[in-house]
Amino acid sequence: MLGALVIAGVFAVGALFPHLLSDYAMQIGFRTMLYIVLGEAWNLLAGYCGLVSLGSASFVGIGAYVLVGLLNTTPMPIGLAVVVGGGGGAVLAALVSPAVFRMRGLYFTVGTLALGEAMRLMMVNAPWFGGATGLFLHVDWPSSYALYLYGLVLLLVTEFVLSVAAHSRLSILMRAVRDDEDAAAQVGVRTFRVKLFTFMVASFLMSAAGALQAYKLSAIEPYGMFGLQWSVDVLAMVIIGGMGLRYGPIFGAILVIALGELLADYPELHIAITGIILIVLVRFAPKGLVGLAGQARAWFAGRSSGAGLA
């Protein structure tokens, strides 16, 4: 809880003293907050509930399309449109859950991968959503500062939801489902409901992030908003930070953004290096950098494991 407050506080300082930040810093700050939100949502799904998804793009994309559709056709305020965009993601999650929850473990992963691609192809081919060229947002371009504030609010909401989820009865239910779904069902956990609830909450947050991204871009198209890159980035971020750990996604997101900025002139190299980091960490530090830090701390303190971080 304390850690989440510290992180949110750092970003809040930026909001209180905008003149301290350059436009570039403001943009990077917005992107980092967006990635933290996506990472936290994915970690809730994969780290706590065992639902490793490669379909994040479907939810980022649906949020983006809902927001643009709403703002173009109704005089709805931005904040509400972001919330409804998130709701669109939760509805999509509920709609596809009977199909994707028939798949367990790795099959769920592949099923969600197919879901993302199917959504993208549908947006390209269906006659209502602007096809491959996409849609333009007809409202005014937001200032970096306004975007930063919206990002901060979404980040605060996410951290609140995650902190509640990590300290409630739900967290025990989710971990029971993750560790052994059949055993959990045997002792009376309604596994489908737990998974559905987690999936809907995570999808809500991802779609809200996608909606904000669409507001930032002012123009959306299926290849960008439903691109596999979203699913890949989110997964890489959380694995690098530490899956299933409370602060894993935060550090993962900061590291991935920093790496991306350092190697901004070499996009291919940047992604290849992310891949190598992923392989090395999966092999030698399955709990990511935060897990590694925990182990190091325990080692210095003369204890045998970093149990305190879980």
Added chain:
Amino acid sequence: MLGLEIIASSVTSGFLLGGTLALTALGLSIVLGVMRLINLAHGIFLIAGAYAGFFLQQVTGLDPFVTVVVVAAVVGAAALPVQRYLLEPLAKYGAEAPMMTTFGLAIVLENLFLLKFSADTRSIETSEAAVPLQLGPISVPLIYLICFAVSVCVILLVHLIVVRTSFGRDLRASAVDPGAAAVVGVDVRRVHTLTFALGGACAGVGGTLIGILFSFTPASGANYLLTDFTIVVLGGMGNILGTLIGGIVLGVLQSVAGIVLGDGYRDLIGLVVFLAMLAVRPRGLFKGHAA
């Protein structure tokens, strides 16, 4: 309304292309059936095979249907250390860690290919490419039939290896129950390594055929991976002859969707079939068992 000849030709093309795509899915299927590993690097293995076929033809000038044997050996051999040094040590962490590693490998290779070979679209030229084949009212490119024949031969060969050789016996035993297989003296580790290499070799041949029939870029791997997953799910995971049927079924379905709904829906129908199959009948169309 379209003429009957066009419909018949289109469905025949779908049949032949589907049979060819079955080979691209074969490696994915046997690795999944025997090792319970979802190899997310399979798509990039296909692209590696396509590049190998492309450059071998550029350098030697030989017919790609001849050099495909070399490509199979090269991609198969390249897959060996991946299994030995990257995936094998992770087996104790459960099924997710190896899958993540293949995923990491896929993005590393894709971007190395981008750096090395650029994002240019390439394809492998063959002398048969433009020759049409006329069978009564049906007209298809001859190259479709040749690639289909190559694919069917390789799939039958792999089938024979699995049902007729002692390695195949070990492979089937490891697929059903690795623990019990180890108890009766099967070197499961060796079986897994060879299975992964065999999957790589199949991907090499399949990738060359993709290069001959279609065009490819380093980023094409992900698309073929998804098509291949659909074929594997249709045919049943690890079911070798099922993969061939699954490929043909998908090819025909896609060509029908192309005629009825429009060309853009070809890939979409594949994914819809994929999700529907996973939800309704995850064991595949047929009863068969793994490998």
